[in-house]
Amino acid sequence: MDVMISDGMVLSQSHAELAKQKLLQVLAEYHQQHVDQLGLGKARLKRMALPTLNEALVYSLIDVLLDNGQLEQARGWLFLPEHGLAFSDEQGKLWQRIAPYFADDPWWVRDLAADLEEEEVTIRSVLKKAAQLGHITAVVHDRYYGSQRIQQFAELIRKFNQNHGGITAADFRDELGIGRKLAIQILEFFDRSGFTRRQAERHILRDNGLF
Numbered sequence: 001m002d003v004m005i006s007d008g009m010v011l012s013q014s015h016a017e018l019a020k021q022k023l024l025q026v027l028a029e030y031h032q033q034h035v036d037q038l039g040l041g042k043a044r045l046k047r048m049a050l051p052t053l054n055e056a057l058v059y060s061l062i063d064v065l066l067d068n069g070q071l072e073q074a075r076g077w078l079f080l081p082e083h084g085l086a087f088s089d090e091q092g093k094l095w096q097r098i099a100p101y102f103a104d105d106p107w108w109v110r111d112l113a114a115d116l117e118e119e120e121v122t123i124r125s126v127l128k129k130a131a132q133l134g135h136i137t138a139v140v141h142d143r144y145y146g147s148q149r150i151q152q153f154a155e156l157i158r159k160f161n162q163n164h165g166g167i168t169a170a171d172f173r174d175e176l177g178i179g180r181k182l183a184i185q186i187l188e189f190f191d192r193s194g195f196t197r198r199q200a201e202r203h204i205l206r207d208n209g210l211f
Helices: 013-033 042-049 055-067 089-102 109-116 120-132 147-164 169-176 180-193
Strands: 003-006 009-012 072-074 077-079 136-140 143-146 196-199 202-205
Touching: 009 013, 013 042, 013 055, 013 077, 042 055, 089 109, 089 120, 089 143, 109 120, 120 136, 120 143, 136 147, 136 180, 143 147, 147 169, 147 180, 147 202, 169 180, 180 196, 180 202
Parallel strands: none
Antiparallel strands: 003 009, 072 077, 136 143, 196 202
């Protein structure tokens, strides 16, 4: 019988195929439910799709899916090839007007629509597509940061985890000079994404492969 072996663990090819389909199914469902997110980190996908299967085997299955083009990966995020695609011509033109807004600060859909004098539904649609393409990231519903800022926040969290074993909302607020509410929104986003997990008042690094 054909088998798959990883880190001393064995999985039959028939079970490997079922496991791969489960990974793809769970990711497809995530895309449908979270249209403003690029995808999932491999650790979180493993927990959602195949929580009882050996980690090394699951990661090997993910590698196979990446190699054969059934999955794609960007900055640690896994997503289906059809997820995201490109802007339409009209969306692309509007995104060129929107992109400069995301150099530093976060924007709510309603505020951006008002500033650009466009309909909220139009702006929301373009921002969701931009998020699928990895240009921006939704920290809460309808509030986005440029992805380069999210990357900077992730590096700050890594630094605090290395030096202090975790980061608190107060630490994050003070380092960035932002309000406590926004600091909490950002840290809770990182928890939801699987990058960190909350332990008492601290947020502890969980999946260093993200961001």
